[in-house]
Amino acid sequence: MAERAQRPDPHVVVVRDVLVRYLDAWTATVLRSQRGGTYVECGGFAADAFRVFGEFADRLEDHHLEAVLVGQAVPAAPPANLGVRSVAGLGDVEVTGPMLAHLAGVEAWPPGFLRGKAHEVVLTAATAADHRERLRAAGLGCAVVVELVAEDGSAPVLVFATADAKHLATFKNELWAVDEFAGIRYRDPRDAEGVLVDISLTPQLLPLRRALLAEVARRGSRTVAELQRFTLLETIYRAEDTTGALNAAVTAGELAREPEKGRLTARTVLSR
Secondary structure (H helix, E strand, O other), rough: OOOOOOOOOHHHHHHHHHHHHHHHHHHHHOOOOOOOOOEEEEEEOHHHHHHHHOOOOHHHHOOOEEEEEEEEEOOOOOOOOOEEEEEEHHOOOOOOOOOOEEOOOOOOOOOOOOOOOEEEEEEEEEEOOOHHHHHHHHOOOOOEEEEEOOOOOOOEEEEEEEHHHHHHHHHHHHHHOOOOOOOOOEEOOOOOOOOOOOOOOOOOOOHHHHHHHHHHHHEEEEHHHHHHHHHHHHOOOOOOHHHHHHHHHHOOOOOOOOOOOOOOOOEEEEEO
């Protein structure tokens, strides 16, 4: 009897899906600019990245797009007009202009590697550690850190960091749009209750609700717009999830609002 095919690692499935989805959006963006862009792959997703780039084959001839593979050979048949090179280590990567780097299991990077203009990183690591702080120190002030919790309890982290809040919003849209049947649930390492959240376009909002209540308690009062930005920058949720969490808190009497009537708008003020 033939051996049953080994089930793919669900963590890898989710990371690949998120990365491919965001890479598609990133490539479309850089190809609208004359600066072009560079994708740095330090992991096992070069072939997946090439498939994404191949979807833009009609635009590659007139734009500069390069893939740099770290410590790995170039897969067969890269897309035409895609610049491809292989280097031994991250210290050999020299990039000018926009860059998206996928770093798998990389706990450190050369000084200045992520300090260029329009540099972004997707990082996978064993634990949450202090990635957010180190990336912000490198100039990537918009970041999300999410634990990918499998059925066996294993929970490596996926990190994305950029200097552009709009790009963070795009990444989070892709984060919540991946295959919800992969056997992975998300957990915010900052959530004291450690709640596991199913992947869904309409996720459970209780962890976000608690985080927003704590933020209002710290600040005294916050507008909806301020709380939306807090959600984007400090939680695993999307800015648009904020309104649903706030409506639930107001209905439960956990927050007061001004004005008292009507729908929540960006200028509505919430207080404890």
